[in-house]
Amino acid sequence: MSESKPTYLTEEGLRKLKEELHFLKTKERARIAQAIAEARAQGDLSENAEYDAAKDEQGLLEAKISKLENTVSQARIVDESQIDPSKAYILSTVVVRNSANGMEQTYTLVSPQEADFATGKISIKSPIGEGLLGKSVGDSVTIKVPAGKVSLEIVDISRG
Numbered sequence: 674m675s676e677s678k679p680t681y682l683t684e685e686g687l688r689k690l691k692e693e694l695h696f697l698k699t700k701e702r703a704r705i706a707q708a709i710a711e712a713r714a715q716g717d718l719s720e721n722a723e724y725d726a727a728k729d730e731q732g733l734l735e736a737k738i739s740k741l742e743n744t745v746s747q748a749r750i751v752d753e754s755q756i757d758p759s760k761a762y763i764l765s766t767v768v769v770r771n772s773a774n775g776m777e778q779t780y781t782l783v784s785p786q787e788a789d790f791a792t793g794k795i796s797i798k799s800p801i802g803e804g805l806l807g808k809s810v811g812d813s814v815t816i817k818v819p820a821g822k823v824s825l826e827i828v829d830i831s832r833g
Contacts (some may be wrong), residue, residue: 679749682762684812686749693697694741705731711721729813744786758832761805762818769805772824773811782806801825 682690707726712724761767766781780795782805788796795802804816805827813826 680744680747680784681748682748682784682786683764684750686784687745687750690741690745690786694738694745697738697741701734704793705734759809759830761808761827761830765805765830766804767827768829769825770828774827775829780805793827 685808689698707725708727709731712727715721715723718724756809761782763777763782763784766779768777768779770777778793780793782797782799782802783794785798788794788799797803797806800816800818801823804814804825808814810827810830813824815822815824
């Protein structure tokens with residue numbers, strides 16, 4: 674098995690993962706166990722679609738729990754005092770200007786587990802996130818994205 678790399682998270686991000694893990698281990702496991710018991714009570718398991726579906730769901734749940742446990746065990750809280758505030762790093766809020774159309778966008782760089790494009794949180798592992806890492810205000814970057822290439826100028830970087 675390959676060695677796992679640490680996952681860098683905010684305190685809030687780690688707390689949310691731990692809450693989700695607790696919910697899955699308690700409420701979801703109990704719900705699926707109940708569904709399996711109810712399906713088993715219906716008799717012949719060889720032709721019981723409800724039983725098969727509940728067992729499949731149980732397998733998916735256990736895989737998700739295992740993945741979350743691994744992520745939580747590898748989690749490292751980002752120490753913001755060690756980060757250069759003049760450069761774009763994880764937890765930086767970066768304002769960029771698209772060189773082609775002049776539009777500005779604001780992104781917060783986060784771990785892949787915390788990414789939520791709808792709220793402007795992009796993963797440091799995404800093409801744009803990787804392209805912005807380590808850059809400073811005034812830097813221009815050209816990033817290959819699924820739709821082609823985009824040129825961005827960093828307008829502002831802030832923390833928190």
